[in-house]
Amino acid sequence: MTVLILTSEEDVTADMVVARLHTAGAPVMRLNPADLPGKAVLSADYAHGDFDGHLSVNGHVLSMGGLRSVWVRRPGEPAAHAAHPSPWLTAETRQALFGMLYSAPARWMNHPRDADRARLKPWQLRVAHLSGFAVPPTVFTTSPRLAREFAEEHRDVVVKSASGPPPGEPGVALPTTLIGPDTDFSAVAAGPALLQRYVPKRADIRLTCVGQQLFAARKAADPGQVDGRYGDTGHPWEPVAVPGRIAAAVREYVALASLAYAAFDFAEDEEGVWWFLECNQGGQFGFVELETGQPISAAVAHWLAHCTADRRVPGRR
Amino acid sequence: MTVLILTSEEDVTADMVVARLHTAGAPVMRLNPADLPGKAVLSADYAHGDFDGHLSVNGHVLSMGGLRSVWVRRPGEPAAHAAHPSPWLTAETRQALFGMLYSAPARWMNHPRDADRARLKPWQLRVAHLSGFAVPPTVFTTSPRLAREFAEEHRDVVVKSASGPPPGEPGVALPTTLIGPDTDFSAVAAGPALLQRYVPKRADIRLTCVGQQLFAARKAADPGQVDGRYGDTGHPWEPVAVPGRIAAAVREYVALASLAYAAFDFAEDEEGVWWFLECNQGGQFGFVELETGQPISAAVAHWLAHCTADRRVPGRR
Numbered sequence: 001m002t003v004l005i006l007t008s009e010e011d012v013t014a015d016m017v018v019a020r021l022h023t024a025g026a027p028v029m030r031l032n033p034a035d036l037p038g039k040a041v042l043s044a045d046y047a048h049g050d051f052d053g054h055l056s057v058n059g060h061v062l063s064m065g066g067l068r069s070v071w072v073r074r075p076g077e078p079a080a081h082a083a084h085p086s087p088w089l090t091a092e093t094r095q096a097l098f099g100m101l102y103s104a105p106a107r108w109m110n111h112p113r114d115a116d117r118a119r120l121k122p123w124q125l126r127v128a129h130l131s132g133f134a135v136p137p138t139v140f141t142t143s144p145r146l147a148r149e150f151a152e153e154h155r156d157v158v159v160k161s162a163s164g165p166p167p168g169e170p171g172v173a174l175p176t177t178l179i180g181p182d183t184d185f186s187a188v189a190a191g192p193a194l195l196q197r198y199v200p201k202r203a204d205i206r207l208t209c210v211g212q213q214l215f216a217a218r219k220a221a222d223p224g225q226v227d228g229r230y231g232d233t234g235h236p237w238e239p240v241a242v243p244g245r246i247a248a249a250v251r252e253y254v255a256l257a258s259l260a261y262a263a264f265d266f267a268e269d270e271e272g273v274w275w276f277l278e279c280n281q282g283g284q285f286g287f288v289e290l291e292t293g294q295p296i297s298a299a300v301a302h303w304l305a306h307c308t309a310d311r312r313v314p315g316r317r
Numbered sequence: 318m319t320v321l322i323l324t325s326e327e328d329v330t331a332d333m334v335v336a337r338l339h340t341a342g343a344p345v346m347r348l349n350p351a352d353l354p355g356k357a358v359l360s361a362d363y364a365h366g367d368f369d370g371h372l373s374v375n376g377h378v379l380s381m382g383g384l385r386s387v388w389v390r391r392p393g394e395p396a397a398h399a400a401h402p403s404p405w406l407t408a409e410t411r412q413a414l415f416g417m418l419y420s421a422p423a424r425w426m427n428h429p430r431d432a433d434r435a436r437l438k439p440w441q442l443r444v445a446h447l448s449g450f451a452v453p454p455t456v457f458t459t460s461p462r463l464a465r466e467f468a469e470e471h472r473d474v475v476v477k478s479a480s481g482p483p484p485g486e487p488g489v490a491l492p493t494t495l496i497g498p499d500t501d502f503s504a505v506a507a508g509p510a511l512l513q514r515y516v517p518k519r520a521d522i523r524l525t526c527v528g529q530q531l532f533a534a535r536k537a538a539d540p541g542q543v544d545g546r547y548g549d550t551g552h553p554w555e556p557v558a559v560p561g562r563i564a565a566a567v568r569e570y571v572a573l574a575s576l577a578y579a580a581f582d583f584a585e586d587e588e589g590v591w592w593f594l595e596c597n598q599g600g601q602f603g604f605v606e607l608e609t610g611q612p613i614s615a616a617v618a619h620w621l622a623h624c625t626a627d628r629r630v631p632g633r634r
Contacts, residue, residue: 037459037506046442047454089508091480096457096509099439113430122416125363137364140413142354163408191406192413
């Protein structure tokens with residue numbers, strides 16, 4: 001039973017997991033969907049009430065009946081490396097590849113349809129509420145009046161992007177920014193704003209969930225620090241125990257969201273409360289593993305190589 | 318409790334359903350996501366472990382607590398009508414709108430994540446098998462050799478697009494085309510081909526499923542006709558009874574695919590067997606209703622206005 005990893009060529013994090021899988025003797029196929037058609041060949045047969053499919057990369061052949069799991073890491077766009085790429089060729093190739101993979105009874109880390117939903121920040125906050133996390137009051141709005149009222153009520157407020165920085169090269173940094181109630185909110189009418197009550201924090205927490213395994217790391221924050229992702233504070237990431245209440249909430253969250261992998265970000269306040277900031281279903285773990293020594297890549301490899309597929313309904317997630 | 322219809326301005330099919338909803342006295346809000354932000358205003362609050370959201374269009378306000386159902390008809394791209402549209406503004410607006418709607422306990426026809434999966438043709442064939450339909454043997458392949466072998470085995474084969482015609486204006490027609498085993502298959506290596514055994518048919522069948530209600534229509538086919546969508550054969554659509562075995566398979570299919578609405582296309586062969594060709598989760602029904610008098614728009618309106626939302630998990634589909 002083979003593990004299929006969908007990612008691009010340069011992916012050090014995938015390399016870490018592939019090395020673990022090789023050590024464990026687990027068969028692996030690595031495919032960049034951008035290389036299909038071309039370096040990769042696909043064929044899926046639907047006949048006589050049954051289904052069989054094959055994927056061939058560099059002469060290695062994977063039968064869909066032998067597919068244990070799919071790890072969606074950083075896949076390129078289907079057919080992006082084709083001799084004559086086009087939006088239509090990408091659409092046709094996406095149909096063929098993902099239609100075939102969805103037909104197989106493999107397990108996914110994470111299934112694209114769960115990943116798509118899990119990226120929606122407002123939905124994340126609702127699921128975080130239902131899972132029992134402490135969540136800072138937050139508003140998404142296109143109303144300047146409501147944005148101003150929110151800032152007046154909560155005084156110290158941060159503004160951030162819901163979808164991330166604008167796409168394109170060169171990249172634009174969009175750090176979470178502290179603002180006050182005197183801000184001019186008129187531009188909110190031109191694009192939705194995400195405002196959140198600022199949580200004064202003594203540390204950032206990154207909690208990585210792999211199946212049922214949890215790995216939490218803590219990095220001390222300087223007083224008044226808003227966004228720890230930009231600039232080096234000199235504080236290292238260190239392993240930290242997961243409080244029981246947090247563990248229960250994490251397991252509830254990933255169950256509600258149908259996620260096999262998730263990276264949670266929390267702000268730890270002066271009382272030690274972990275405030276839910278976001279859950280990134282595709283969050284990086286390489287930097288945490290390197291700094292803390294936590295065996296996250298081994299946990300990912302173990303999940304991919306040992307999970308048991310749900311064979312009742314192919315692709316049902 | 319209000320019905321929200323996501324569609325563009327010019328949508329005669331939506332007009333038919335809106336008229337039925339007005340007659341029934343059911344509150345309706347119509348929104349084109351392209352008009353957000355701008356004509357429409359949105360605000361979603363996540364505080365104190367709870368959630369509340371509002372959508373305002375032309376001075377009418379809809380609270381998420383009063384949202385019964387969402388009909389995803391033909392929505393424009395979020396923020397497409399903004400003064401300064403951009404991919405980033407679309408991404409931010411999509412986050413705000415769909416993140417808020419996913420947080421509400423409404424029912425969907427169809428939920429976008431179910432719709433996305435249901436569009437994958439190879440997955441459709443697998444689910445059709447599992448549901449008990451007769452499905453013509455089909456192959457999706459990028460291998461010229463396997464394409465040729467399939468054509469040699471089945472002799473009369475049609476080739477069609479999986480994703481539909483290429484996007485763009487002016488539109489390109491891509492009718493399903495009959496080919497023989499002598500065809501040159503070398504171009505298959507450049508893009509996946511969908512080949513299917515040709516079903517000589519005496520009629521086309523369009524079966525529309527709305528919740529648990531089924532409406533089947535039949536149009537006689539001329540001998541040798543391949544794709545009834547292009548060209549007028551002069552035969553009308555007429556209501557036809559749904560065989561019990563087909564009704565059971567349709568209900569199994571929409572359950573496996575989590576669809577509230579689906580339009581099935583079948584080819585009826587000389588023995589009267591209905592062969593599954595495809596299931597379009599967003600298929601048109603206006604032309605069937607006009608020709609057959611079947612009350613499909615009334616069924617859609619009834620489902621939207623009377624369905625009971627699953628209030629256990631918001632947006633969970």
